[in-house]
Amino acid sequence: MGRARHVFAINRLLSMLLSHLHACRTEWEQGENPKGDFPVVAALVYYYCLPFASWGGSGSGSGSGSGQGGELESARLERLMNSDAGKTSSLRSNSSFDWSKVRFKYPPGQLRRPPTGRPVSLPQVQHHFPPESPAAAKIRNARRQQVRELFRKNWKSYRKYAWRKDALQPLSAEYKDQFSGWAATLVDSLDTLWIMGLRAEFDEAVAAVADIDFGTSSSVSVNMFEVNIRYLGGLLAAFDLSGRDVLLRKAVELGDLLYAGYNTKNRMPVDFISFEAAKTGEGLMVEGSVVSASPGTLSLEMTHLSQVTGDPKYYDAVSRLMDVFEKGQAWTKIPGLWPIYVSMQTQDVVNGSYFSIGGGADSLYEYLPKMYALLGGLEPRYGAMSKDFIDAANRTFFFRPMLPGEEDVLMIGPARVEDDGTVLMDSESEHLGCFVGGIYGLAGRLFRRRDWVDDLGSKLTHGCIYAYRAMPTGIMPERYNMAACGSRGRCPWDRARFDAEAAKQQGLWSSHLPLGFTTARDPRYLLRPEAIESVFVMYRITGRREFQDAAWDMFASVSKGTATKYANAAVLDVTRAEYPLPQEDYMESFWLAETLKYFYLIFSPPDLISLDDYVLNTEAHPFRRPKGLKRSRPL
Numbered sequence: 001m002g003r004a005r006h007v008f009a010i011n012r013l014l015s016m017l018l019s020h021l022h023a024c025r026t027e028w029e030q031g032e033n034p035k036g037d038f039p040v041v042a043a044l045v046y047y048y049c050l051p052f053a054s055w056g057g058s059g060s061g062s063g064s065g066s067g068q069g070g071e072l073e074s075a076r077l078e079r080l081m082n083s084d085a086g087k088t089s090s091l092r093s094n095s096s097f098d099w100s101k102v103r104f105k106y107p108p109g110q111l112r113r114p115p116t117g118r119p120v121s122l123p124q125v126q127h128h129f130p131p132e133s134p135a136a137a138k139i140r141n142a143r144r145q146q147v148r149e150l151f152r153k154n155w156k157s158y159r160k161y162a163w164r165k166d167a168l169q170p171l172s173a174e175y176k177d178q179f180s181g182w183a184a185t186l187v188d189s190l191d192t193l194w195i196m197g198l199r200a201e202f203d204e205a206v207a208a209v210a211d212i213d214f215g216t217s218s219s220v221s222v223n224m225f226e227v228n229i230r231y232l233g234g235l236l237a238a239f240d241l242s243g244r245d246v247l248l249r250k251a252v253e254l255g256d257l258l259y260a261g262y263n264t265k266n267r268m269p270v271d272f273i274s275f276e277a278a279k280t281g282e283g284l285m286v287e288g289s290v291v292s293a294s295p296g297t298l299s300l301e302m303t304h305l306s307q308v309t310g311d312p313k314y315y316d317a318v319s320r321l322m323d324v325f326e327k328g329q330a331w332t333k334i335p336g337l338w339p340i341y342v343s344m345q346t347q348d349v350v351n352g353s354y355f356s357i358g359g360g361a362d363s364l365y366e367y368l369p370k371m372y373a374l375l376g377g378l379e380p381r382y383g384a385m386s387k388d389f390i391d392a393a394n395r396t397f398f399f400r401p402m403l404p405g406e407e408d409v410l411m412i413g414p415a416r417v418e419d420d421g422t423v424l425m426d427s428e429s430e431h432l433g434c435f436v437g438g439i440y441g442l443a444g445r446l447f448r449r450r451d452w453v454d455d456l457g458s459k460l461t462h463g464c465i466y467a468y469r470a471m472p473t474g475i476m477p478e479r480y481n482m483a484a485c486g487s488r489g490r491c492p493w494d495r496a497r498f499d500a501e502a503a504k505q506q507g508l509w510s511s512h513l514p515l516g517f518t519t520a521r522d523p524r525y526l527l528r529p530e531a532i533e534s535v536f537v538m539y540r541i542t543g544r545r546e547f548q549d550a551a552w553d554m555f556a557s558v559s560k561g562t563a564t565k566y567a568n569a570a571v572l573d574v575t576r577a578e579y580p581l582p583q584e585d586y587m588e589s590f591w592l593a594e595t596l597k598y599f600y601l602i603f604s605p606p607d608l609i610s611l612d613d614y615v616l617n618t619e620a621h622p623f624r625r626p627k628g629l630k631r632s633r634p635l
């Protein structure tokens with residue numbers, strides 16, 4: 001704003017120079033420049049450009065700290081990845097069926113629209129990062145480069161052995177289609193390619209997206225939840241970042257397919273769409289019982305689809321679904337929380353007795369503060385639902401484990417309500433629960449609750465860091481038990497009590513487990529992201545270096561234990577450091593979509609996918625948040 005015209009011309013010229021420079025540097029870093037003359041050129045160009053280079057960025061409100069000659073990383077990528085992208089606009093979708101033409105037996109009636117009006121000025125989420133020292137930048141960049149190299153190795157193998165398939169099998173170099181055969185890994189990885197600045201790979205993948213046929217499916221039924229978070233989330237985020245219109249066209253096609261899942265008598269979504277039946281429009285039958293995370297994790301993507309298309313029907317569908325959760329929240333056996341099993345057929349989300357914030361329920365909770373942010377704070381009910389579950393979850397699921405070093409951390413376990421109303425907590429923790437620390441951090445910022453960040457978010461995240469570090473492989477098991485302390489205050493180590501708790505575990509305790517763990521009930525590591533997710537979020541929120549260092553330890557351990565000739569594989573037992581670790585021929589798309597993206601982002605300048613600009617779906621796909629006029633100061 002307010003910049004003179006003639007500066008604009010210089011600006012363009014320097015932009016081109018810088019982007020050329022970046023291209024040579026990237027090649028040089030990747031060892032693909034045989035001449036090896038990059039350092040000399042770089043020194044010259046940087047010398048001449050630096051005094052002018054600071055106007056490059058669009059403000060992200062999240063501080064500088066780019067460590068890249070003053071230019072914001074987000075601006076650099078915008079130029080590198082999005083300039084001259086016109087050639088993809090000719091890509092046409094090629095699906096054999098038009099989902100927008102299905103005539104519904106159960107149409108929606110009067111449509112609700114997303115709230116309009118100026119977004120509320122929500123508090124700043126990210127830490128204000130001060131400029132970084134050259135020494136710190138050097139370490140950070142070296143780490144980030146290693147993450148990028150590992151991603152590129154994986155991508156090359158996917159491209160060579162599993163192109164357009166749902167998943168690469170990392171030991172056999174074969175492939176698998178388990179999510180309807182629409183190239184799940186490819187779609188899930190689009191935004192990671194963009195974020196890592198892999199332009200040629202990104203363009204090639206976008207062209208492949210145009211060829212996906214959402215009119216056929218490799219399975220007779222389509223999993224609403226997985227297709228929504230991986231494919232629709234992946235397409236929308238890649239569209240937000242790159243603006244390639246073919247991505248939006250495919251998102252709409254897929255959105256219309258998923259929308260057919262609401263063609264039911266009560267307009268509640270099915271869990272699995274019978275693919276051919278859905279095409280007829282005759283109406284689908286809602287299942288009797290589903291895990292709450294299934295219907296509870298549809299709102300963010302459908303809402304964003306309405307935001308970017310202006311068509312309210314997607315938002316309307318999930319808004320009515322969320323009414324059911326809102327109405328039931330105060331009437332369950334643990335008010336504030338919902339049981340793991342719910343019925344969309346009877347719209348019953350109150351009757352069950354089993355509760356968890358881990359697998360089965362997790363992202364139902366995760367999406368409430370995220371909906372609040374995505375809607376610019378204009379739908380207060382998502383704020384109210386968030387606050388209610390956050391208090392109830394703290395009272396119900398969290399415990400301080402008894403540890404030999406008496407570390408003050410929190411772990412998470414499920415709960416059950418007895419017939420007389422007694423709530424029993426079970427001290428069984430799982431990797432899936434590790435996202436919770438990050439959610440307390442994010443919500444703590446959005447709702448101005450410092451204690452949610454500093455006390456709960458930090459201790460929960462440190463609980464997962466502890467479980468990684470304690471294992472001889474440096475990797476946390478999928479599922480394990482610890483002995484819970486009666487209080488969160490003092491928790492002295494008591495060997496006799498530990499032995500008694502271990503003995504209660506019916507043979508699941510073993511002497512090789514680190515002291516403090518009474519079981520490693522499921523000793524595998526499935527390439528999951530939840531721990532690094534919270535570490536990343538807490539780092540961006542607090543700016544504390546301890547989180548970056550923990551991330552590096554995790555990356556070193558995980559990349560070592562899971563490495564295969566072609567990519568990375570799930571490992572069968574992380575409790576014994578006998579390398580090579582036993583592995584499984586299995587690599588979920590979330591390894592590339594989430595785990596490696598979070599590792600990359602925590603070592604990137606903090607303006608890249610700033611949490612003040614984006615909210616990430618449960619598959620780590622960033623959706624652009626609406627902007628208020630200016631950020632309000634903390635109270």
Ligand SMILES: *[C@@H]1O[C@H](CO)[C@@H](O)[C@H](O)[C@H]1NC(C)=O
Pocket residue numbers: 092093094210211213
């Ligand atoms: C359309 O899809 C078919 C496969 O279904 C593919 O062979 C063809 O190349 C596609 N054409 C275009 C123009 O994308």
Ligand SMILES: *[C@@H]1O[C@H](CO)[C@@H](O)[C@H](O)[C@H]1NC(C)=O
Pocket residue numbers: 348351352
């Ligand atoms: C509530 O659950 C019990 C079993 O846990 C079941 O017998 C009962 O029918 C359920 N009630 C409703 C209204 O679904």
Ligand SMILES: *[C@@H]1O[C@H](CO)[C@@H](O)[C@H](O)[C@H]1NC(C)=O
Pocket residue numbers: 391394395451452455456
């Ligand atoms: C969380 O729960 C504990 C134990 O019930 C309580 O002492 C603490 O004040 C709660 N923290 C917050 C932030 O609500």
